Amino acid sequence: xxxxxxxxxxxxxxxxxxxxxxxxxxxxxxxxxxxxxxxxxxxxxxxxxxxxxxxxxxxxxxxxxxxxxxxxxxxxxxxxxxxxxxxxxxxxxxxxxxxxxxxxxxxxxxxxxxxxxxxxxxxxxxxxxxxxxxxxxxxxxxxxxxxxxxxxxxxxxxxxxxxxxxxxxxxxxxxxxxxxxxxxxxxxxxxxxxxxxxxx
Numbered sequence: 001x002x003x004x005x006x007x008x009x010x011x012x013x014x015x016x017x018x019x020x021x022x023x024x025x026x027x028x029x030x031x032x033x034x035x036x037x038x039x040x041x042x043x044x045x046x047x048x049x050x051x052x053x054x055x056x057x058x059x060x061x062x063x064x065x066x067x068x069x070x071x072x073x074x075x076x077x078x079x080x081x082x083x084x085x086x087x088x089x090x091x092x093x094x095x096x097x098x099x100x101x102x103x104x105x106x107x108x109x110x111x112x113x114x115x116x117x118x119x120x121x122x123x124x125x126x127x128x129x130x131x132x133x134x135x136x137x138x139x140x141x142x143x144x145x146x147x148x149x150x151x152x153x154x155x156x157x158x159x160x161x162x163x164x165x166x167x168x169x170x171x172x173x174x175x176x177x178x179x180x181x182x183x184x185x186x187x188x189x190x191x192x193x194x195x196x197x198x199x200x
Contacts, residue, residue, distance in 0.1 A: 003033060009117055013148060017114075017155040025110055035085055035113050042123025043078040047071065049129040050196075069197035076189070081116075084178060088112040091174045099167040101157045111149075111156050111171075118144040146172065 005023075008016030025033075047070050049055075054064035065073070089109030096103065122141035125134055149171060154164025189195075 003037065005114065006034075006038070006117055006121070009114060009148060010144075013151050014155065017152040020110065020114060020152075021107075021156050021158070024105060027109055030110050030113050031082075034117075035082060038117065038120035039078055039081040039085075041120050042126050043074045043081070045124045045127040046077065046129075047074040049127045050074075053128060055129040055131065064199040066197045066199055072194060073196060076194070080182060081120075084182070085109065085112045085116060088171070088175060088178060092171055095167060095170055096157065099157075099159060099163050099170075101159055101167075103157065107156055111153060115145050115149045115152065118142075118148070 005016055005020055008019065050065040050073075051067055051070045052064075054062040056062050086109060089106075089112040092108030092111055093106040094108075096106070096108070118141045119138075122137050125137040128134075150165065150168045153159075153168045153171070154161050157164065157167070159167070
């Protein structure tokens with residue numbers, strides 16, 4: 001039923017977070033039914049966009065990646081999303097006791113996965129790699145993901161809204177730190193020879 005919650009997060013987020021809470025999804029179920037599938041959207045779109053459409057800087061020529069290079073980079077990106085959701089979810093579980101969450105069943109990965117839903121879905125724009133359009137759509141996706149985080153955390157964790165706001169702010173901070181760390185790791189990987197290879 002994981003994908004069944006996807007549309008509800010856009011049309012009626014409050015009720016959908018309640019439904020997600022009542023589902024009590026296991027880690028394997030949330031990965032198989034939601035994360036594995038939706039994380040493919042930006043990865044496949046990025047592969048298509050960088051190999052078939054290409055991008056242009058100013059009035060220069062259209063730049064594309066080789067199939068092998070794009071496959072390698074999109075595969076790494078897909079793996080980074082899967083691992084990133086898990087790590088963020090474990091941070092959420094770690095912080096839970098600090099904010100008075102009294103749950104036997106950890107829900108951090110569930111919160112991280114459903115919060116990332118807009119980023120996964122709107123990642124389809126990577127099929128058309130125009131920097132300005134991608135930045136605009138990316139901003140909309142991240143903004144809605146932040147909204148889902150602040151709206152859903154108190155409901156999912158069953159804590160008062162004021163504590164939920166502070167908790168969500170802590171999660172957001174961790175997410176930003178993880179993003180910076182991902183950029184740093186990308187630089188290291190590129191310098192190790194796994195950078196993009198362009199079609200000549």
